Amino acid sequence: MSERILDVWDVASFDPELRDMLGDHADLLRNYHATSRENLIQRELSDRTGPYPHNPFAADHIALAETLMTVMNQRIIRGWHYTRMTDVEVEQLRRDGVRLPSPASIRVRLDAQVAAGAFTAAEADALFAASPFQRGQSEIRSGRFWMVSHPLEIGDGGVELLLGNWGGEGVYFWLSDAALKARVAKLGRPRVVEVAAPLSKTPHGFSAAEAVMAAYARSLGCSVESKAFDLHVTDPLPANAILAVHTAGEPPFADLARGYPQTYVDADAGRWDELSAEIERRRR
Template sequence: MTGGGAIIDVWDVGTFDSELRGDLDTHADVIRDYMLTSRQQWLEREASDRTMPYPENPYAGEFMWVKEHIMRLMEVRTIRAWHYTRLTDAEVDVLRHGGIYPSSLDTIRSRLEAQVAAGAFSQEVADRLFADSPYQSEQHDFRSDKFWMVSHPVDVENGGVEMLLESWGGESAYFWQRDAALQDMLKQIGRPRVLEIAMPLVHSRHGYSAAEAVVATYGRLLGCRPDKHAFDLYTHQPLGPKHVLAVHSEGEPNFGVMAQGYPAGFVDVNLGRWDEE
């Protein structure tokens, strides 16, 4: 990992390695000028009748160049990412010893068979869940060979992660499931978990999104108020056990205060942001 093995939180300037921070410092004037101008233009438009064309930010070209430059730096770095799911204790052990594998029909079948062996449900039910999976549809190419994460921690009560924590098997099992009995069964398997993952961006296609988040974080250090630029990302390659930094389970202290005290120093800068405009 670049930066002496450092793992970057895209929301925390204190985790940026010296090369990344130095490049941001070099372009601080452009970042500040673009963001302050953009906000002023937005405020003026909100106060107007909004019939005039949106003004062009004179710093837009330089700012775009900076983001593309930071993107190239981020593409060889590792960030801390977050995955919300529901797993059994046995699956957590497998994860800690074997690492992470992108989803596929083979990995879905393997997970189902493991639950049959554990007595969680019958082979008939496993076959039904496998047949009903979105991976059996035209969504196969879109969903396969990806393991999804998010760049910023999310409160476990957030509606965006509620179903991920509520039902075992991920979207591959519950997403299209309409049988109420099977839906209830999936909610009884395992426990809600949040995984902390060291995600090498070389295994993703999200270097630009990471650059946007990093530049936004740096912009707040300069006194600007950009959006936090949280983003979804995926690995298309397996990640070994060393990439699983932590597994937080329901009932444990950190799980209960995820994004509200853990990790230390995290603040959701979007909360209340629009009320303050």
């Protein structure tokens, strides 16, 4: 894609307009996060029976996020989709781009695997019948292609089942039959897809604003959590939105979030340890 693609966790990837807007509010970000950190420490040092300490910068911080939400909705970010796919499905993804899930799309995928000899027709029918799409969740699952805003290690518990089972939650989520579970666990290979996700096609502009604010605050030396978030697009994406497909056994799959991308640093790693050490120091 020709438009600039941002990583919400990497200030160096931000465009000049976004950096300038954040820079104009550097003092607010410093004051808000310094106060938040101190409030957390004071809360931990207290008996926790009183109200949580007030942050006088909170209202302005929320107002900035609301302003930046509009700005972020005009931008494209890199999303990370964890899944398990066959080689043929990867080729289709590269060729056709992102197509949104639905009961019909699940049926098409299952029928394709019957034709390829991976399932019998009866197994495909059983998998389709067991799908959440067929059991009351069609409305909340259809038309949403899910990603995460920050890369996760392949051993992360949040993506273990996605990488370990073909077809996504629309196939494996409520599957109880042991034989069918074994089938979907063997089909395809674990993949991580990098996607150029236009925030205008998502309802996550506010979360993206919070994430870039947190990233900028960290660049100022503030102690701030990652503000990672789940996101989904609600419209199909063209083939050029597929930036990369990483496959198990091929670099840099094993290095995701711990060396790849090179600019990624897990802002949450060790953060609570540092806070805990400061709390214990003040208790002495």
